[in-house]
Amino acid sequence: MDRSAYELIFSAFAFVLGAVVGSFLNVCIYRLPLNLSINKPRRSFCPHCKTPIPWYQNIPLASWLLLRGRCAHCGASIRFRYFGVELITAFLFFAVWRAFPWPLALAYWVFVSLVIIATFVDFEHFIIPDQVTIGGTIAGIVASFLVPELMNTESRLAAAVRALLAAALGYIVLLLVLEAGKLAFGKKRIRLDGPTPFTWKRHGDDAEFVLGAEQSLWSDYFAREKDRLLLKCEDAKIDNHVHNKVTLEFYYNRVTAEGQTLMLDDINEISGTALEVVIPREAMGRGDLKFLAAIGAFLGWRAVLFSVFAGSLAGSLVGLFTLLVGKRVWSAKLPFGPYLALGALAWMFFGDAFVRWYIGVVSPP
Numbered sequence: 075m076d077r078s079a080y081e082l083i084f085s086a087f088a089f090v091l092g093a094v095v096g097s098f099l100n101v102c103i104y105r106l107p108l109n110l111s112i113n114k115p116r117r118s119f120c121p122h123c124k125t126p127i128p129w130y131q132n133i134p135l136a137s138w139l140l141l142r143g144r145c146a147h148c149g150a151s152i153r154f155r156y157f158g159v160e161l162i163t164a165f166l167f168f169a170v171w172r173a174f175p176w177p178l179a180l181a182y183w184v185f186v187s188l189v190i191i192a193t194f195v196d197f198e199h200f201i202i203p204d205q206v207t208i209g210g211t212i213a214g215i216v217a218s219f220l221v222p223e224l225m226n227t228e229s230r231l232a233a234a235v236r237a238l239l240a241a242a243l244g245y246i247v248l249l250l251v252l253e254a255g256k257l258a259f260g261k262k263r264i265r266l267d268g269p270t271p272f273t274w275k276r277h278g279d280d281a282e283f284v285l286g287a288e289q290s291l292w293s294d295y296f297a298r299e300k301d302r303l304l305l306k307c308e309d310a311k312i313d314n315h316v317h318n319k320v321t322l323e324f325y326y327n328r329v330t331a332e333g334q335t336l337m338l339d340d341i342n343e344i345s346g347t348a349l350e351v352v353i354p355r356e357a358m359g360r361g362d363l364k365f366l367a368a369i370g371a372f373l374g375w376r377a378v379l380f381s382v383f384a385g386s387l388a389g390s391l392v393g394l395f396t397l398l399v400g401k402r403v404w405s406a407k408l409p410f411g412p413y414l415a416l417g418a419l420a421w422m423f424f425g426d427a428f429v430r431w432y433i434g435v436v437s438p439p
């Protein structure tokens with residue numbers, strides 16, 4: 075066989091391997107944030123009816139298409155995400171294989187897998203599991219020792235030290251941003267245009283919160299136990315008890331009004347007129363710090379800086395866009411992990427080209 079035939083076979087293999095790995099990443103994305111074991115039960119099961127899925131219905135990419143996104147047993151629809159993750163992983167495995175020599179490609183396959191788990195878990199749960207971030211940092215340092223090219227050196231020891239330092243840099247850079255951001259963005263005060271009617275209505279475990287024209291889900295505001303939402307009211311009616319000129323202090327499970335604390339579980343409806351609202355907001359969590367450390371351990375210190383800048387830029391553009399199309403008047407939660415991931419992948423594929431371009435701009439020949 076000639077060279078191009080080999081190349082074709084290996085590229086096809088990389089794509090298929092990516093789809094298979096993507097199928098496993100789906101399991102991680104579903105189970106890690108729920109603290110379920112990833113190898114017990116060994117067999118995948120339908121999230122709806124819990125029926126184990128036989129191997130012939132669990133073929134990456136193909137099964138989802140053949141079953142038209144439905145469970146063969148109960149007919150419940152299976153989220154497009156399962157297919158999407160398999161396709162993205164397959165494509166990235168293929169692209170990595172085409173772009174890098176094989177020892178580097180192996181390390182980047184591991185990295186790409188971690189990035190995909192982090193992105194999809196963060197989108198849904200606003201956390202990045204420690205297995206991915208701390209585990210990823212350790213994996214990056216080990217990978218740099220085994221494949222020193224990752225850190226642009228031939229010495230294994232130097233590569234491991236560089237990976238460690240880049241990880242530390244990632245953690246510290248975001249720690250500084252986080253501490254500075256707490257002062258600026260830790261909470262957001264929204265002054266309303268005059269007295270605005272609001273209602274809070276319980277629906278089972280959650281509640282619907284309507285303030286003026288903005289309708290939202292109560293659980294969207296609270297990421298942590300300490301998160302607090304303040305509502306300065308002209309008047310407020312909690313079930314049938316009326317308060318005048320009161321500030322309601324909400325936590326995810328309780329509300330305090332005039333020194334009296336009530337559990338939200340015992341309340342069906344709160345309504346009244348609001349003057350001002352302060353919502354808890356944190357653009358970043360500890361998971362992002364550890365995630366950037368993992369990015370540094372695999373891609374080096376320049377990738378750390380690039381990911382922060384590119385990620386912030388992409389995040390701001392998306393935030394601006396959702397504001398413009400009027401999806402939300404404000405966003406209480408903004409996952410940052412997916413943007414860091416995007417920045418890191420951009421660096422992995424185009425970092426060298428970017429540096430060459432940048433040097434050309436700064437010092438033209």
Ligand SMILES: [Zn+2]
Pocket residue numbers: 120121122123124125145146147148149150
């Ligand atoms: Zn089912």
